[in-house]
Amino acid sequence: MDLPIVVGVDGSEPSVRAVDWAADEAALRGAPLRLVYGSLWDRYEGALLAQELHKPLEEVMARDVVGAAEERARCHRPEVKVTTEVLPEEPEHGLVRESGSALALVLGCRGRSGMAEALLGSVSLAVAGHAHCPVIVLRDSHDDQARTGVRGRIALGVGEQPAGSAAVRFAVEEARLRGVPLEAVRAWWQPAHATTGHREPARLQRQEALELLEEALRDAPAGLEVDRRTVEGHARDALIAVSREADLLVVGARRGHGHFGPRLGRVARAVLHHAACPVAVVPEPA
The missing domain is CATH 3.40.50.620 (HUPs)
Incomplete structure (x- = not known):
């Protein structure tokens, strides 16, 4: 069984960019791509939609986040096999466990201000510190290409x-x-x-x-x-x-x-x- 490139998704812009980077890396290595959503991650817009559909907010969010990430990955790298998983737990614990059967793990780090951009998100830092496989962390200012880098080294x-x-x-x-x-x-x-x-x-x-x-x-x-x-x-x-x-x-x-x-x-x-x-x-x- 080929080990996947795992990427943590949460619906934020940094995680979307991480999906692109991870899809490029998967294509580069001929590996499958696994998109993982920690269902206890920070909430984002979706409460109104949940009320309209008469479904729990968590269920609607999980569907939206994973579905959007999967569609983006398939459009970005159609040749890469994509699977998804929703983990009903805190992301750092779920992703560390996922790292035990991954080729690498890719994370996007949020930065909502100049100060935040200079710092690292708690999830990214925790996972990088405890994962069993290589962890690639992208901050907001980083290039999002794995295959054709800008600097070439x-x-x-x-x-x-x-x-x-x-x-x-x-x-x-x-x-x-x-x-x-x-x-x-x-x-x-x-x-x-x-x-x-x-x-x-x-x-x-x-x-x-x-x-x-x-x-x-x-x-x-x-x-x-x-x-x-x-x-x-x-x-x-x-x-x-x-x-x-x-x-x-x-x-x-x-x-x-x-x-x-x-x-x-x-x-x-x-x-x-x-x-x-x-x-x-x-x-x-x-």
């Missing part, structure tokens, strides 16, 4: 993950399927005690960063164009900067544990909040 944040890590594999596959270069970025710090006249510690730190890049990408296919970049400074700043030139930024999530299972690290949280392109958070084994 995939960016990968390289942490301490070994060669063949889940994040590396995901980024390599995205770049290969799209036929675009992969830009792998590793940030490094100059030791605090180093001075301008003593660059040896900094040189060693940069060399170590280069070696980590080489190790992480040693299994990349020979035909894939890979650009390796080391950047002095905070990893979050380096990745946010590179996201301005990428169609997708991929980061690994080696998660800690909180009251609701694993949770995201600081770098992953930062790029989810502020990256200029969609972000794929790929869970790594503990």
Whole structure:
């Protein structure tokens, strides 16, 4: 059985754009598309229609949301097989469970103001922090195309993950399927005690960063164009900067544990909040 690309829908404009992105991704991978609606999501217009039809508001909303998303997906990518599901529970719990049998999960994040646009919705953050598969989050300002990106490159944040890590594999596959270069970025710090006249510690730190890049990408296919970049400074700043030139930024999530299972690290949280392109958070084994 082919694993689907799952997209969370709720009738909002960001979720509509997520449907387009997910449909493109499904077409790219030859995968089915599964549209999931959490029936306890925020209400939107529909109360009047529910009264007219003498049906529960939740039933009318579920039908409208899922039906509209399915029609859009079929029009956008007729070749993709589409299924739908209404989950009678909070979306974060339902989507995390769905992620256990998904190829990837796509979410659109709402932003109703300048401040909201700089932040990340609670559902998106919760799902990204606990899902079992890669989670792609799109904010309102992000491009909504997966197949034909505007900038023509995939960016990968390289942490301490070994060669063949889940994040590396995901980024390599995205770049290969799209036929675009992969830009792998590793940030490094100059030791605090180093001075301008003593660059040896900094040189060693940069060399170590280069070696980590080489190790992480040693299994990349020979035909894939890979650009390796080391950047002095905070990893979050380096990745946010590179996201301005990428169609997708991929980061690994080696998660800690909180009251609701694993949770995201600081770098992953930062790029989810502020990256200029969609972000794929790929869970790594503990």
